[in-house]
Amino acid sequence: MRKLQGWRDYQKRLQREGLRARLVKKSLWLLPLLVFFGLGTQFFRINLSTGHFKTFTEKAALFEGEGAETSSLFTKKDLRALINPDDLFRDPGGKIDLHCSNRSFSLETSLDKGLQDYMLKKIRSSQSPMIGFVAMDPPTGRILSMIDSKKVDGVKSVCLSSQFPAASIFKIVSAAAVIDGCHICADTKLTYNGRRHTLYKNQLTHGVNRYTNKISLKTSFAKSVNPVFGKLGMFRLKRELLEEYANRFGFNQPIDFELALQPSRISVGDDPYHWAELTCGFNRETLISPVHGAMMAASILNDGKLVEPTIIQRATDNEEKTVYAGGVSVMRQVISRKASQEMKALMAATISYGTCRRTFRGYRRDPVLSKLLIGGKTGSINNKTDELRYDWFVGFCAEKKGTKKLALAVLVVHDKLLRAKAQEFARLAMRYYFKESTGHKRGSA
Numbered sequence: 001m002r003k004l005q006g007w008r009d010y011q012k013r014l015q016r017e018g019l020r021a022r023l024v025k026k027s028l029w030l031l032p033l034l035v036f037f038g039l040g041t042q043f044f045r046i047n048l049s050t051g052h053f054k055t056f057t058e059k060a061a062l063f064e065g066e067g068a069e070t071s072s073l074f075t076k077k078d079l080r081a082l083i084n085p086d087d088l089f090r091d092p093g094g095k096i097d098l099h100c101s102n103r104s105f106s107l108e109t110s111l112d113k114g115l116q117d118y119m120l121k122k123i124r125s126s127q128s129p130m131i132g133f134v135a136m137d138p139p140t141g142r143i144l145s146m147i148d149s150k151k152v153d154g155v156k157s158v159c160l161s162s163q164f165p166a167a168s169i170f171k172i173v174s175a176a177a178v179i180d181g182c183h184i185c186a187d188t189k190l191t192y193n194g195r196r197h198t199l200y201k202n203q204l205t206h207g208v209n210r211y212t213n214k215i216s217l218k219t220s221f222a223k224s225v226n227p228v229f230g231k232l233g234m235f236r237l238k239r240e241l242l243e244e245y246a247n248r249f250g251f252n253q254p255i256d257f258e259l260a261l262q263p264s265r266i267s268v269g270d271d272p273y274h275w276a277e278l279t280c281g282f283n284r285e286t287l288i289s290p291v292h293g294a295m296m297a298a299s300i301l302n303d304g305k306l307v308e309p310t311i312i313q314r315a316t317d318n319e320e321k322t323v324y325a326g327g328v329s330v331m332r333q334v335i336s337r338k339a340s341q342e343m344k345a346l347m348a349a350t351i352s353y354g355t356c357r358r359t360f361r362g363y364r365r366d367p368v369l370s371k372l373l374i375g376g377k378t379g380s381i382n383n384k385t386d387e388l389r390y391d392w393f394v395g396f397c398a399e400k401k402g403t404k405k406l407a408l409a410v411l412v413v414h415d416k417l418l419r420a421k422a423q424e425f426a427r428l429a430m431r432y433y434f435k436e437s438t439g440h441k442r443g444s445a
Contacts, residue, residue, distance in 0.1 A: 074324040079258040079312060083107070085157050088146065088259075088311065104318040110142040110311050110326070118432050119425070123149050126420055129388065130413035132158030132290040135429055138298035138396065138405045140328050141307035145429070146291075162262040162289040164411055167379030168224045169288070169394045170266075170281040172296055174233065175221050175346055177245035180339035182236045186218040186346055192227040199282045201273060203227040204234055221346040222354025224378065226280040233279025234272045242278055243268045248334040249296055250306060256329070257291070258312045264288040281379055293394040293409030300343045300375070301396050301405050304335040347375025347395060356393075359423045368431050372397040376408075378423060389414040393422035397430045406433055 087096050088109060096107040115135060123131050129152045135145040148158045155161060178184045191212050194203045204227065220228040233242065247253065251266045266286045268278060277283045291309055299306045308329040315324035335343070351360045355378045363369040376395025382388065391412045398405040408429060410422040 074315060076256050076258050079107075079315070079324065080260045083259060083312075085146075085148070085160065085259050105315055105323065106318075107315045107324075108313045110137075110144065110313050111146070112144040112433070115145045115429065115433050116147070119145055119429055120147055122425065122428055123147050126412075127151070127417075128412050128419050129415055130155060130158050130411070131425070132161075132409075132411040133425060133429070134159050134290045134294040134409045135433070136294040136298050136309065136407040138301040138307070138398075138407045141295070141298070141309045142313075142326075143291075143309055143311040144406070144433075146311065157259075158411065158413075159290045160259055160261050162264045162287045162292065164287060164289070164413075165284045165381050165390055166264075166281055166286045166288040166293075167381040167390060167392055168281040169293060169296075169377050169379040169392045170278070170286055171221060171224065171229055171379075172300075172343070172347075172377050172394065173245055173249050173251075174229055174237065174242075174279045174281075175217065176249075176300075176335045176339060176343055177237055177241050178217070178232050179342045180335040181241050181245065182232075184217055184232075184236075186216065186342045188217050189214050190217060190220060190228050190231070191215070192220075192225060192231065194227060196223060196225045196227070199226045199230050199276060199280060204230050204273070204276055206235075218346050218349050219354075221377070222349035222352075224280075224355055226282055229280035230276030230282070233275040233277075237279060238272075238275055239268050239270065242275060245334070248306075248332065249299070250292060250331065251286075251288075255292065255295070255308065255331075257309050258326075261291055261309075262289055264292045281381070284381065284384065290409040290411050293392070293411075294407045297376075297394050297396045297409065298407035299334055300340050300347065301398055301407060302340075303337040304333055304340040306331040306334045344373070344375055347377060348373065350376050350378070351395075356423050359421065359427055363427075366431070368434050369397075369427075371400055372430065372434060373400055374430065376423065376426065387415065389418070391422045393426045395426060397434070399434070404434065406430065 082098060082100065083096070088111065096109065098105045098107060119133055123133055126149065128149070131147070131149040133145065133147040134143065136143055146159050150158060155163070191208060191214055192203060193207070193209070193212050194200065215225060215228060246266045246268070251264045254263050255261050264287060266278065268275070278286060295306060295309060308331055310326040312324065313326045314322060316322055350356050351363070351374045356376055360374065363374065374395070374397045376393055379392040381390050383390070391414055393408065393410045396405065396407045408426050410425045412420070412422045412425070
């Protein structure tokens with residue numbers, strides 16, 4: 001860095017000498033231009049170590065001058081450095097006031113105050129060590145509710161942290177990959193031997209005998225049948241497609257957000273049995289955050305488009321000038337529209353006769369839930385010492401005769417006592433959020 005700075009000083013010195021010579025030869029009318037150039041260089045100086053313009057604090061200082069242009073002055077990166085996520089939860093659905101470099105700024109969030117308050121009461125009453133709840137508007141990526149409940153040390157934010165094993169919710173990626181990349185459909189018949197929720201090496205063969213079970217991909221997904229997905233990973237997806245679709249869905253890469261969001265992680269090796277473990281989520285090394293889980297669910301409703309999350313709608317200074325405006329940003333098309341329709345069928349089967357059947361029993365007769373298309377995926381796995389159990393629900397709901405939609409990710413970390421499950425919190429949120437649009441007033445679900 002010192003060498004670079006010395007070179008720049010040398011170049012600047014040559015430029016100054018050249019300018020001085022030309023000024024002598026010509027006339028003094030260039031002097032005002034030189035002064036303006038010098039001031040402009042100081043005003044818009046660039047941070048060489050990052051390649052970006054000034055920090056948030058330095059930008060805020062620019063407002064001290066009159067007539068400063070404020071539109072689109074701040075970026076998501078600027079906001080990440082300034083916002084404390086806990087501030088969002090203390091004033092749900094309202095405005096956050098910030099003070100920086102003797103200036104005041106007001107941030108309008110995308111949080112739905114009713115949903116945030118309602119779920120906050122439900123979640124905070126739980127005695128589970130950790131709960132992370134994220135609700136998102138799928139087409140826009142707007143975060144409608146985000147709640148952290150932490151009764152243990154060492155976790156700054158449950159919703160923004162990717163230190164939690166994805167478990168079987170990774171089957172969303174696996175199923176989408178085999179549908180989109182291997183031309184398998186929801187009704188394709190597959191086989192397996194042994195128990196549904198184990199993954200022994202002798203279950204991962206093509207052998208067929210009188211004990212072999214035949215099952216569709218849809219039912220395998222709904223009931224989370226590990227050996228079926230293990231065989232798909234070992235013989236169909238393998239390393240190449242596993243890595244490709246994990247990357248498509250946003251693993252191993254930063255996600256641009258106004259809050260500091262840890263990237264979700266997966267590592268694909270060369271061992272075929274490892275491919276089987278990854279495909280069915282039978283490992284503790286594939287890690288994901290609740291925010292990313294909600295994005296994955298939203299992509300299924302978005303016809304295969306992965307949309308960046310946003311929680312700040314607008315930021316203004318004390319003169320009501322806009323310094324930041326949130327917007328819709330599509331990251332990429334992760335699967336085809338046809339594949340997303342197949343995935344809706346798989347996730348709907350999880351609700352009707354799969355691992356969510358008990359929690360959603362009677363939903364077809366419910367005055368609110370019966371008017372919705374509901375889909376989801378559950379996942380659960382213990383930590384290495386079996387002291388904690390990670391319990392996931394990632395899913396969506398959408399009006400059958402309307403445009404209102406919701407994507408959800410819920411993580412409940414249980415200790416020795418199993419309390420309310422992740423899917424139970426999801427059902428509460430679905431019912432509350434859609435009460436108004438189905439002609440029912442919001443209240444207790």
